[in-house]
Amino acid sequence: MATLELRNVNKTYGAGLPDTLKNIELSISDGEFLILVGPSGCGKSTLMNCIAGLENITGGAIMIDDQDVSGMSPKDRDIAMVFQSYALYPTMSVRENIEFGLKIRKMAQSAIDEEVARVAKLLQIEHLLNRKPGQLSGGQQQRVAMGRALARRPKIYLFDEPLSNLDAKLRVEMRTEMKLMHQRLKTTTVYVTHDQIEAMTLGDKVAVMKDGIIQQFGTPKQIYNDPANLFVASFIGSPPMNFIPLRLQRKDGRLVALLDSGQARCELPLGVTDAGLEDREIILGMRPEQISLMQGEPNGLPNIRAEVQVTEPTGPDTLVFVNLNGTKVCCRLAPDVAPQVGETLTLQFDPAKVLLFDAQTGERLGVVAKPQAQVHSDNVAQFKGR
Amino acid sequence: MTSLAHKPAISLSRIAIYAVLIIAVLLYLVPLVVMLLTSFKSPEDISTGNLLSWPTVITDIGWVKAWATVNGYFWNSIKITVPAVLISTAIGALNGYVLSMWRFRGSQLFFGLLLFGCFLPFQTVLLPASFTLGKMGLASTTTGLVFVHIVYGLAFTTLFFRNYYVSIPDALVKAARLDGAGFFTIFRLIILPMSTPIIMVCLIWQFTQIWNDFLFGVVFSSGDSQPITVALNNLVNTSTGVKEYNVDMAAAMIAGLPTLLVYVVAGKYFVRGLTAGAVKG
Numbered sequence: 001m002a003t004l005e006l007r008n009v010n011k012t013y014g015a016g017l018p019d020t021l022k023n024i025e026l027s028i029s030d031g032e033f034l035i036l037v038g039p040s041g042c043g044k045s046t047l048m049n050c051i052a053g054l055e056n057i058t059g060g061a062i063m064i065d066d067q068d069v070s071g072m073s074p075k076d077r078d079i080a081m082v083f084q085s086y087a088l089y090p091t092m093s094v095r096e097n098i099e100f101g102l103k104i105r106k107m108a109q110s111a112i113d114e115e116v117a118r119v120a121k122l123l124q125i126e127h128l129l130n131r132k133p134g135q136l137s138g139g140q141q142q143r144v145a146m147g148r149a150l151a152r153r154p155k156i157y158l159f160d161e162p163l164s165n166l167d168a169k170l171r172v173e174m175r176t177e178m179k180l181m182h183q184r185l186k187t188t189t190v191y192v193t194h195d196q197i198e199a200m201t202l203g204d205k206v207a208v209m210k211d212g213i214i215q216q217f218g219t220p221k222q223i224y225n226d227p228a229n230l231f232v233a234s235f236i237g238s239p240p241m242n243f244i245p246l247r248l249q250r251k252d253g254r255l256v257a258l259l260d261s262g263q264a265r266c267e268l269p270l271g272v273t274d275a276g277l278e279d280r281e282i283i284l285g286m287r288p289e290q291i292s293l294m295q296g297e298p299n300g301l302p303n304i305r306a307e308v309q310v311t312e313p314t315g316p317d318t319l320v321f322v323n324l325n326g327t328k329v330c331c332r333l334a335p336d337v338a339p340q341v342g343e344t345l346t347l348q349f350d351p352a353k354v355l356l357f358d359a360q361t362g363e364r365l366g367v368v369a370k371p372q373a374q375v376h377s378d379n380v381a382q383f384k385g386r
Numbered sequence: 387m388t389s390l391a392h393k394p395a396i397s398l399s400r401i402a403i404y405a406v407l408i409i410a411v412l413l414y415l416v417p418l419v420v421m422l423l424t425s426f427k428s429p430e431d432i433s434t435g436n437l438l439s440w441p442t443v444i445t446d447i448g449w450v451k452a453w454a455t456v457n458g459y460f461w462n463s464i465k466i467t468v469p470a471v472l473i474s475t476a477i478g479a480l481n482g483y484v485l486s487m488w489r490f491r492g493s494q495l496f497f498g499l500l501l502f503g504c505f506l507p508f509q510t511v512l513l514p515a516s517f518t519l520g521k522m523g524l525a526s527t528t529t530g531l532v533f534v535h536i537v538y539g540l541a542f543t544t545l546f547f548r549n550y551y552v553s554i555p556d557a558l559v560k561a562a563r564l565d566g567a568g569f570f571t572i573f574r575l576i577i578l579p580m581s582t583p584i585i586m587v588c589l590i591w592q593f594t595q596i597w598n599d600f601l602f603g604v605v606f607s608s609g610d611s612q613p614i615t616v617a618l619n620n621l622v623n624t625s626t627g628v629k630e631y632n633v634d635m636a637a638a639m640i641a642g643l644p645t646l647l648v649y650v651v652a653g654k655y656f657v658r659g660l661t662a663g664a665v666k667g
């Protein structure tokens with residue numbers, strides 16, 4: 001049980017080489033589940049190794065329970081880690097694997113036996129205790145690796161992509177189990193993954209990393225609904241957010257985005273009035289589920305007719321791809337919508353949820369998310385292609 | 387395998403393959419057969435018969451005399467080989483562990499330079515080694531000879547262990563460090579138990595090298611402390627009296643037996659260890 005705080009942590013592998021970690025600042029409170037997520041090579045595993053003490057940081061401080069542990073060796077930090085490869089000791093039985101850390105710490109044998117029994121029961125690996133890791137399946141090895149971490153009752157758990165070696169079905173099962181486990185044990189946890197679904201489902205807090213820099217640190221909801229930049233917006237979400245490059249225009253005193261499907265055009269009124277955005281290359285971001293099928297009469301939301309290019313029925317949804325402003329745009333529609341390729345659909349958008357990004361820097365522009373109460377048909381000009 | 391063979395097992399190509407193999411086996415066995423036959427012959431048989439003729443009487447006088455001559459040197463060889471093999475293997479294991487799992491600045495260069503040791507011919511180190519031994523006061527002692535063998539063997543043993551340990555994932559050491567284990571605890575409890583195949587390879591290699599060594603033995607030892615290879619040479623190369631081929635052969639067999647024994651006992655690990663990492667599983 002502990003708090004974890006990273007203060008301006010820097011890491012470089014030598015002068016002249018690019019920084020692996022740059023000014024990492026984040027803090028989580030006791031019992032929170034922190035996700036470090038990002039593409040390969042973004043520094044997330046390095047950051048985790050630094051927290052564990054397996055690698056030294058070159059600047060800043062790592063605080064556990066308000067104590068600076070940056071100079072401490074791994075064994076003194078009271079941290080347990082689950083590795084992607086599980087790193088089970090191959091010559092030892094499951095029991096010996098779990099016991100190892102406790103024996104090294106000179107715990108009494110009776111206490112060790114008790115602890116092994118507790119962990120084995122918790123993870124349902126009692127029947128495997130006398131086997132060697134080589135005789136276990138991937139899922140069982142994963143459990144043993146978790147057991148080894150749980151047995152020590154450390155202040156902080158570190159998980160380094162623990163589910164990525166499992167097959168898809170088992171991965172989903174273990175994900176739920178991990179969440180259950182954390183709800184029960186309430187131990188501060190840092191979890192590295194490149195899987196954005198794990199990031200969204202498991203975390204209390206998510207830190208999205210790229211090139212050694214934290215792009216955004218917040219709750220999964222914030223990261224999803226209010227991404228700080230183009231990278232975060234594109235990385236989180238499946239299917240990913242649609243990005244449409246365009247120029248904003250001013251109409252009746254407010255900024256509008258003009259969408260063109262080839263068949264029709266439509267103006268998307270935006271909640272921003274910032275004059276600086278006018279007549280400038282920007283990127284408009286829209287999540288697939290924010291595009292819906294217009295049924296019946298227009299309800300005040302801007303809409304557009306567009307030709308279906310591709311459909312992907314996934315079961316719970318039908319993904320429909322259309323062309324807007326020369327960009328392929330994915331729309332997540334109800335499963336009972338089964339349009340044919342070439343068919344024309346009328347799609348509608350919620351302009352309040354549209355995000356804007358700078359085309360050059362990728363930074364978020366103007367906070368658009370404020371819903372406009374009077375988005376009515378009177379000021380929503382609709383062009384229906386004739 | 388056999389259950390897969392639906393056609394008759396014997397075909398022309400099979401016969402050809404076996405014929406070649408059998409001829410190869412015979413060629414390799416002939417010297418051994420000649421040695422064995424000769425060692426059990428009486429001196430009369432040797433002077434009258436030819437190399438491959440069967441002895442008229444089987445006698446062990448050759449073996450008895452050979453053992454009487456070389457047995458002291460046989461024990462010398464054991465006293466030299468056993469400590470040299472064990473110590474060079476132990477240090478090599480530790481070196482390999484450091485060079486693969488605890489890399490330091492310049493460790494790759496260090497390893498590269500160490501590898502030069504594998505390519506140095508014995509002859510080039512004779513003078514510097516004898517100079518060093520002299521300075522250390524170990525000239526012409528068994529300890530000195532053991533020392534030379536250990537130093538010369540380190541390049542090989544380090545290479546073996548380092549290459550074996552490189553295939554062990556780093557995460558194991560990381561996990562053990564987080565579990566609270568230190569440098570030597572990790573080595574003893576995690577790494578060494580995984581090392582049986584490569585330890586066997588190292589023991590066989592070093593035993594064969596050191597037991598069969600002649601040059602270091604003849605240079606760095608003298609008189610009663612010489613190893614059996616030197617004694618065998620002295621015995622066979624005597625220029626006085628009648629050549630006792632039966633004694634020579636028996637002595638050569640005695641000199642060769644221990645390495646043969648090591649191969650038989652640990653040989654299955656040798657192939658396994660040398661190919662470890664080549665194929666997973």
